[in-house]
Amino acid sequence: MARTEEGTLLWEPSEKRKQNSNIYDYMNWLKKHKDLHFDNYHSLWKWSVDELELFWASLWDYFQIQSKEDYQTVLTSHEMPGANWFTGSKINYTEHIFQNRDRHKPAIIHTSELRDQTEISWDQLYQDTAALQLTLKYLGVEKGDRIVAYVANIYESVVAFLATASLGAIWSSASPDFGTQSVIDRFKQIEPKVMVTVDGYRYSGKDFDRTSVVENIQSELPTLEATIAIPYLNENATFDGLKNVTSWKHAVTSKRELTLNFERVPFNDPLWVLFSSGTTGKPKPIVQSQGGILMEHLKALTFHADLDESDRFFWFTTTGWMMWNFLVGGLLTGSTIILYDGNPGYPDKKMLWKMAEQTKMTVFGTSASYITACMKDGLVPKEEFNLQHLKNISSTGSPLPPEGFQWCYDNVKDDLWIASSSGGTDVCTAFILGAPILPVYAGELQCRGLGAKIESFTDEGKPAINVVGELVLTEPFPSMPIYFWNDKDGSRLHDSYFDVFPGIWRHGDYLKVTDRDTCVIYGRSDATINRGGIRIGTSEIYRAVDQVSAVADSLIVDIPDGDGDSSVPLFVLMKENTELTDDIKQAIKKQIRTQCSPRHVPTAIYSVPDLPKTLNGKKLEIPVKKILKGKSVKKVVNQGSLSNPSSLDYFVEFAKKHQKA
Ligand SMILES: CC(=O)CC(=O)O
Numbered sequence: 124m125a126r127t128e129e130g131t132l133l134w135e136p137s138e139k140r141k142q143n144s145n146i147y148d149y150m151n152w153l154k155k156h157k158d159l160h161f162d163n164y165h166s167l168w169k170w171s172v173d174e175l176e177l178f179w180a181s182l183w184d185y186f187q188i189q190s191k192e193d194y195q196t197v198l199t200s201h202e203m204p205g206a207n208w209f210t211g212s213k214i215n216y217t218e219h220i221f222q223n224r225d226r227h228k229p230a231i232i233h234t235s236e237l238r239d240q241t242e243i244s245w246d247q248l249y250q251d252t253a254a255l256q257l258t259l260k261y262l263g264v265e266k267g268d269r270i271v272a273y274v275a276n277i278y279e280s281v282v283a284f285l286a287t288a289s290l291g292a293i294w295s296s297a298s299p300d301f302g303t304q305s306v307i308d309r310f311k312q313i314e315p316k317v318m319v320t321v322d323g324y325r326y327s328g329k330d331f332d333r334t335s336v337v338e339n340i341q342s343e344l345p346t347l348e349a350t351i352a353i354p355y356l357n358e359n360a361t362f363d364g365l366k367n368v369t370s371w372k373h374a375v376t377s378k379r380e381l382t383l384n385f386e387r388v389p390f391n392d393p394l395w396v397l398f399s400s401g402t403t404g405k406p407k408p409i410v411q412s413q414g415g416i417l418m419e420h421l422k423a424l425t426f427h428a429d430l431d432e433s434d435r436f437f438w439f440t441t442t443g444w445m446m447w448n449f450l451v452g453g454l455l456t457g458s459t460i461i462l463y464d465g466n467p468g469y470p471d472k473k474m475l476w477k478m479a480e481q482t483k484m485t486v487f488g489t490s491a492s493y494i495t496a497c498m499k500d501g502l503v504p505k506e507e508f509n510l511q512h513l514k515n516i517s518s519t520g521s522p523l524p525p526e527g528f529q530w531c532y533d534n535v536k537d538d539l540w541i542a543s544s545s546g547g548t549d550v551c552t553a554f555i556l557g558a559p560i561l562p563v564y565a566g567e568l569q570c571r572g573l574g575a576k577i578e579s580f581t582d583e584g585k586p587a588i589n590v591v592g593e594l595v596l597t598e599p600f601p602s603m604p605i606y607f608w609n610d611k612d613g614s615r616l617h618d619s620y621f622d623v624f625p626g627i628w629r630h631g632d633y634l635k636v637t638d639r640d641t642c643v644i645y646g647r648s649d650a651t652i653n654r655g656g657i658r659i660g661t662s663e664i665y666r667a668v669d670q671v672s673a674v675a676d677s678l679i680v681d682i683p684d685g686d687g688d689s690s691v692p693l694f695v696l697m698k699e700n701t702e703l704t705d706d707i708k709q710a711i712k713k714q715i716r717t718q719c720s721p722r723h724v725p726t727a728i729y730s731v732p733d734l735p736k737t738l739n740g741k742k743l744e745i746p747v748k749k750i751l752k753g754k755s756v757k758k759v760v761n762q763g764s765l766s767n768p769s770s771l772d773y774f775v776e777f778a779k780k781h782q783k784a
Contacts, residue, residue: 124498124670126718127525129566129643133532134540136560144559146426152185164558164570165640172576175201175598179418179574183209186421189222190214191387198599203626204616206599209390209414216394216413217289218385219421220454221249225432229459232435232482233278236325236465237355240481243278248285253381255286258374262317262349266291266386269315269396271344273297273306273337274442275324276464279353279371281451283319288394288413291386295396295408298443299324300738303336305763307343308405309398313608314346323356327466330356338364390414391605397445399548400737400761407619408608411551415601419552420452427542427572428486428517429559434458435512438488439467439475443764444739445548446488446519472497476504476535483512490520490740491527491543495669498530499698510536517542519553520740522644524666525565543568545632545644549620550602555594555634555642567641575600577642579634584624591635591660593648596628603628633660650744652681652691654722661744667718668693671710673701678734679725680748692751693725696734703730729777733770740766750774753782 141147150167153159157177161167171178176197183194195211224230226246234240264270270287274280274296287294295313297306299321310318318341323332333356341347353371354360362368394413398406424430436453437460440446453460461482467475467489479487494516497504504510516531516539523543531541542557545568554575561569571577576598578586586597596603607615623629633645645651645660652659661679668677676696683689693711697703708728715724735743746760756775762768 124526124672126670127529127565129525130637131525131565132562133528133565134538134563136540136562141560145429145431146558146560149185149426153181156184157181164561168571168573168640171573172598175574175576179208179601182418182422186425188212188214188417189218194390201598203599203603203628204613204621207391208412208418208599208601212390212414213387214390214414214417215289215291215385215387216417217252217285217383218387219417220285221245221383224457228432230454231278231281231460231462233462233464234478234482235275235277235463236328236469238277241278248282249383250377250381251282251375252285252289253383254375254377255282256289256383257377257381258351258369259286259290259292259317262369264290264292264317266388266392268292268317269295269313270317270319271295271297271310271313271315272319272442273299273301273321273333273340274319274353275299275321275355276441276447276462277321277353277355278462280319280442281462282375283351284451289383289385291388291392291413293393293395295398296442296447297398298441298738299331299333300326300441300766301443302763303339305406305761306336306340308761308763309408310340310344312405312408313396315344316346317349317351318344318347319351319353321353321355322360322362325356325465327469332356334360334362334364337362341365388413393605395448396608397448397548397551400764406761406764407615409549409604410606410608411602412605415603415605416448416452416551417455419550419600419602420449421455422573423449423552423556424452424456427553427556427558428453429515430456430458430486432457434485435461435483436486436488437461437463437479437482437484438517439463439490439493441738445551448551449553450488467493468496472500472502473504473507476502476508476510479510479513480508485512486515486517487513488517488519491518491523492521492740494518494523494527494530498527499669499672499675503534505535513539515540515542515557515559517544517557519544519546521742522646522662523566524662524669526666526669528563528565545642547630549604549630550600552602554596554600555644564641567637567643569641571636571640571642577634577636579636580624580627584627588636588638591633591645591658593623594630594632594634594644595624596630600628633658647744650680650748652679652723653689654681654691657720657722659719659723663719664693664715664723667714668695668711670714670718671707673698673707674711676734678742678744678747680744680751682748682751690726691723693728694731694734694747695728697730703728731770731773733767733773735768735770735774736766737764738766747774751778751781753778
């Protein structure tokens with residue numbers, strides 16, 4: 124595979140493209156209404172983080188936020204944690220979803236392994252949300268109650284979320300491929316009143332009936348008063364084993380036209396609970412606010428994804444990943460969102476490209492790993508599909524290597540804006556991401572997001588340019604967690620982000636900010652490979668290994684031996700019908716030696732039957748490291764949130780063998 128130099132200029136927006144962008148519209152608005160003049164993105168960014176209050180207040184006006192009362196203070200304090208935004212105001216997230224929509228245009232296009240492509244108008248979305256709101260009220264749901272959802276990425280799930288938020292109730296979802304215990308570990312913590320569930324799902328052409336799992340979950344949630352059941356896998360599913368069931372059909376049926384009522388709640392009231400699996404203890408219940416998410420998603424999706432009513436916005440995700448919440452946020456911009464439920468590689472990886480053609484997709488969001496997998500399989504979508512509407516490919520989950528960018532230009536479309544982005548569950552957004560008015564450089568994320576004061580910190584806690592360091596946020600950000608559920612003294616929140624640099628959010632990623640204000644992410648900072656004091660991110664190693672075509676994927680860990688040295692095993696997943704020979708090992712070492720450094724050549728290379736990944740496709744570097752150091756699987760990872768838990772067996776055996784040796 125040809126190597127693409129990091130930083131190669133691959134695309135520049137035309138003047139027309141820039142003039143038509145939402146960011147330009149905002150810059151013109153700032154000129155006209157606030158007498159603020161910015162020549163380029165970077166001066167706008169600098170102002171947005173130096174004058175946080177002015178910036179976020181300007182968005183309040185620009186987006187015409189609907190509030191019961193005027194806000195008193197934009198930001199109560201710059202101290203973290205503890206900053207409060209737009210105090211005194213009362214808003215509702217769902218109200219902004221339905222503002223000024225053309226009722227006949229599609230709000231949602233959904234398709235899945237079980238369902239044909241279907242369009243849902245704004246009108247239908249409104250009516251169904253209003254009907255479900257009535258049902259939830261009838262079931263006694265009030266502001267602050269929790270509604271949990273064990274649901275697939277289908278239309279009904281969006282309705283259920285919007286109805287929940289319209290009442291000021293709190294949403295939390297898990298994907299039906301999550302194992303029983305991991306769902307209970309999540310939902311039980313937040314004591315839900317109502318559950319919404321599917322009966323099962325189809326993946327890779329196989330049916331998964333989950334009714335007995337749902338029964339188990341229900342029996343473990345003593346606070347549940349009702350369950351709304353969606354017959355998705357089997358349209359005649361009866362849910363006989365469940366108590367207090369309301370059928371979906373009944374829940375959204377109404378004989379008359381309905382009007383949605385929006386419960387305006389204090390800006391900093393909770394919207395949802397997202398869970399992030401740590402390596403120990405129960406998953407962290409991260410609570411984000413109605414107002415914080417509203418402002419951040421309006422900003423990220425309008426300016427950085429450049430969405431408006433003419434767009435058809437897709438992201439491949441499940442309801443168990445924050446990208447689902449981000450995708451639904453696309454509705455705030457008036458664009459049509461596209462939902463897909465199923466395996467994106469079934470029957471083969473062309474499937475999503477075909478869907479891009481059929482849905483007239485304009486923005487194609489996916490994981491970096493999907494793009495590199497298409498690249499390794501030698502796909503050429505432009506030869507088979509008409510992608511004339513496509514203007515942007517966005518990726519996240521892990522850093523998109525320069526070759527992934529190049530592959531998109533060579534094989535999908537040459538006039539394309541590629542945005543690699545990074546953020547995470549903790550803030551439910553990407554805060555290093557794209558901008559349609561900036562050039563695209565191979566392997567680089569185009570910019571730090573407006574209002575996000577992101578720096579790369581040295582070990583001494585100083586910001587540095589062109590140096591790889593810790594990704595930090597040195598100022599408050601509206602979509603930061605307002606708290607963790609049941610973390611009364613805030614200690615869990617503090618220990619998760621603020622224990623390394625006091626008062627500063629340490630995100631846990633390894634970042635370089637370049638002197639042209641672009642960014643490069645190098646993977647998780649606690650997974651870096653440190654040889655003789657020189658640290659490099661795991662993404663650099665993976666990029667070098669990717670050059671060896673026989674290798675499908677890889678995982679590397681650094682295990683210090685306590686004497687200042689460490690062993691650095693590399694585990695490779697070989698392509699089908701390929702063996703790891705000595706020649707291939709030499710080729711891998713050569714790539715790492717020349718492209719990273721001789722110090723970072725692995726101490727040994729092993730072929731593995733499978734590489735452990737979360738259901739969201741993230742490699743389990745830290746849990747594998749801990750297993751290899753002798754920790755039990757139970758202590759280091761929640762197996763229900765893995766796509767292939769049995770892949771860990773290899774590492775358990777490996778640890779036993781190597782500890783004996
Ligand atoms: C936006 C993101 O950063 C998503 C993720 O990697 O979890």
